[in-house]
Amino acid sequence: MVITSHARRSTVPIVLSHISVSFDTSLKDIRIEHEAGTEPTHLTSDGFYLYDVSLHKDPDKLGPGCLFGISELTFSPGDTKILSYNLIPRESSTVRVASITSFIETGSFNLEYIVSGADYVHQDDFWFETTGGLGRRPAGRNGADGIRIHPKPPKMQIDIPQLRKEYLTDETVILEIELRNEEDEDADVTLEARFLGQADIVPTWMWLTDQKDTASPEGPLSHPKEEGSPDYNIGHVERSGSRKLNATFTAKPIATEVVLEIKAIYHVFSEPDTPISKVLVHQIIIDRPFEANYDFQPCVDRQALPNYFNVTEKHDSSSHNGAHGLRQLWKTTARLASFAPEPLVIKAMTLEVNNVHDGAICRVESSTPSDQRPQAVLAPNDFHEGRFDVSAQKIDLDDRLSSVVQFQLQVRWHRNRPDASVTTTILTVPDLVIPFGEPRVLATTGPPQGKESDFIPLDYTIENPSTHVLLFDVSMETNDDFAFSGPKTTSVQLVPVSRHTVRYKVVPLVRGKWITPNLEVLDTHFNQVLKVHGTGGMRSDKKGASIWVDADD
Secondary structure (H helix, E strand, O other), X not given: OEEEOOOOXXXXXXXOOEEEEEEOOOOOEEEEEEOOOOOOOEEOOOXXXXXXXXXXXXXXXXXXXXXXXXXXXXXXXXXXXXXEOOOOOOOOEEEEEEEXXXXXEOOOOEEEEEEEOOOXXXXXXXXXXXXXXXXXXXXOOOOOOEEEEOOOOOOEEEEOOOOOOEEEOOOEEEEEEEEEEOOOOOEEEEEEEEEEOOOOOOOEEEEOOEEEEOOOOXXXXXXXXXXXXXXXXXXXXOOOXXXXXXXXXXXXXXXXXXXXXXXXXXXXXXXXXXXXXXXXXXXXXXXXXXXXXXXXXXXXXXXXXOOOOOXXXXXXXXXXXXXXXXXXXXXXXXXXXXXXXOOEEEEEEEEEEEEEOOOEEEEEEEOOOHHXXXXXXXXXXXXXXXXXXXXXXXXXXXXXXXXXXXXXXXXXXXXXXXXXXXXXXXXXXXXXXXXXXXXXEEEEXXXXXXXXXXXXXXXXXXXXXOOOOEEEEXXXXXXXXXXXXXOOEEEEEEOXXXXXXXXXXXXXXXXXXXEOOOEEEEEOOOOEEXXXXXXXXXXXXXXXXXXXXXXXX
């Protein structure tokens, strides 16, 4: 602030009792009082005096919203005094002077002279100290009435060394957050963390209580923290000190993209009223680790069918599972494909029954005994199979309605690292519709037999689960790929709830390919050709059930 006296040379010096400066922003007001004998810091040959004014708070005298300083405020005619003082802005804004008030207090009168920000004369130059005395430079074309204060750049550093760009659904992740105080003094710090994204699918962030203080010789600090709270009060962090904090989140079972935002809100001890923030923003992709496809293949039930004509057996309730109706066996194969960017260890695959509709019960067992199921390392874009035996049975023998079984596939896995935690992922499975009341044909085959393994045994089991006596016309078509031994045409009559097996011996005429015996089974009662379902290692498609013939060694 530059004050020049334009009084006539014949007048006596003017003594200002004090000068007050107010700003139109959050800067504190200034009051500089006169103290006779205060020596100037610099004096130029052309009569310019520079005074360094030290400002400090004096709440008892001026209140908390004002800064106080002293200087020599006696002005002889023609004197120019430059009052230099330091102000620390507390927030970003454009700072302008609202008013400057000069006070003259004498025994005869008191005078206040107020100059508003729009009326005072703007200096053309900035004054500053140099090694040789005072220097000046142009203030710029916009004048010196305002200055833009930018936010203070934070020096607090946030780092998450193990943070990945991609995580997998259902995965529980533990992160170590490192906080380094690179400010010039100690600070009081609070961390806030949150995920930005669709509210119902963003992960839940939770701070862990065991935190590490690298600047303290006492080692880990334990701060009890409410589970799931997004903020963590770290407290005092020394200059050049650091803290390491652990946090965890569990990804939701839906693939999505979220943004992780971690914010350090702090203040240095010399400026407790000036909040500073440092924000770390990281985009995270949460992807599905697997996709699966499923194959449901019927099996021949070797257990005897219930006697439909035995009234006692029809209504017997002594079964251990409470069901005494029709039963069907199915072989379910789940083929798991990995979409993960790194190998995953598959600890277990389990097919679980969620619900069974329309009066039936269902039980699932793995086709492989538990002691023979080694862990599998599934590479990216690789496949892993799980086979399961499904047994579905009607509760009542008179019930012929189809039943719907709803499954889910549970996969327990972890990343291929010693410290990785186990994750459980649930995959949806298509519903299995079991037609208990419809006749069907099941094809089964065995290993090649004969002295030179020259024929393959092939059985066709025809089932009649209905309440009607059914007649089936059976015919086997000739084929250039094989010869067969067995009935070329025959008729099979089945009473309700019965089955019959038609046997063939197939001699392959080709090697290293699939052969498809074309057996036609016509239900003469409903005038319907039944589809032949392959079982075991057979393949079923629109053409029928096919058998693989190995190539010659």
